[in-house]
């Protein structure tokens with residue numbers, strides 16, 4: 001079995017597997033070359049292009065997993081909403097009324113994104129490493145649908161949860177059904193793990209998370225349990241929510257760079273930890289990169305660890321630095337190192 005899948009299934013592997021959030025994207029010249037010819041949606045919706053872009057980083061770097069090239073917004077247009085990218089998602093018309101929510105369709109799996117199933121088959125035929133499928137968590141998808149675009153604090157969305165809680169639940173319920181169907185399509189087509197991106201969950205307090213996020217995330221993960229593939233979850237800036245996140249039926253939790261993995265480990269018993277190098281470190285000199293990566297590797301000892309960044313790689317990153325990072329992670333023998341507890345007593 002691959003190192004990534006072993007660690008994702010809870011094994012304390014001798015080396016930490018590594019993949020990188022947004023490993024396919026604008027920091028790669030070969031991505032920009034394609035992107036100059038096609039729109040973002042064209043790239044997502046053409047299986048050959050989506051497969052090619054997924055495979056690009058694997059040709060350059062010795063990574064332990066591939067992540068499907070799509071966006072969290074991919075399954076939403078068939079519900080009846082119009083979305084552009086600039087560069088983040090922009091809704092033609094934000095969804096805020098009960099009537100708009102009622103009008104949203106939940107298409108059958110086969111209708112949602114047939115190009116995704118085809119892209120996955122193409123990738124599986126070529127990829128030397130496991131393929132991670134993914135989707136947006138309902139709360140995070142709703143954040144974009146209601147707010148209408150990216151925002152600093154998503155004020156409109158946070159208000160909406162308060163002035164229209166029933167409409168919010170109706171929306172989250174539909175997004176949950178859609179996500180279950182969409183992720184099942186990915187798994188049936190050959191995805192070997194799934195990550196649920198709850199990027200903006202950290203905006204909310206634990207009470208809001210308990211009411212509007214946890215039950216829906218739980219429903220999605222439970223619906224996928226029968227596939228027996230590792231289920232990964234990420235919420236950014238969400239340390240205050242780990243008391244809830246620890247209960248999610250998933251195998252892996254991805255941690256952002258704000259807290260050491262050794263601090264998080266006891267808060268998430270039984271989970272594999274993924275993360276958590278600050279993406280900004282890839283812009284620092286080589287010595288700093290090595291020291292920071294080794295710190296993260298040491299803090300990840302004492303349980304299963306998948307190395308990653310705390311959030312997506314920045315577009316101004318020099319790909320050469322990612323090659324250096326991969327080398328540092330590959331050299332690090334977890335068996336030869338002491339655990340963080342031992343270090344703090346040294």
Ligand SMILES: Cc1c2[nH]c(c1CCC(=O)O)Cc1[nH]c(c(CCC(=O)O)c1C)Cc1[nH]c(c(CCC(=O)O)c1C)Cc1[nH]c(c(C)c1CCC(=O)O)C2
Pocket residue numbers: 020021022023024025026035040067068069070071072073085087088089134150197199312
């Ligand atoms: C919140 C979110 C989105 N999309 C995604 C998330 C969750 C992860 C996170 O928290 O960052 C998930 C995503 N989006 C994309 C991927 C591809 C797979 C990979 O990680 O390599 C993945 C996993 C491609 C993309 N999605 C997008 C791009 C850039 C599009 C372009 O080429 O112009 C890519 C490669 C557009 C997008 N889509 C989104 C944003 C905020 C943006 C702008 C990004 C930016 O400016 O860096 C919404």
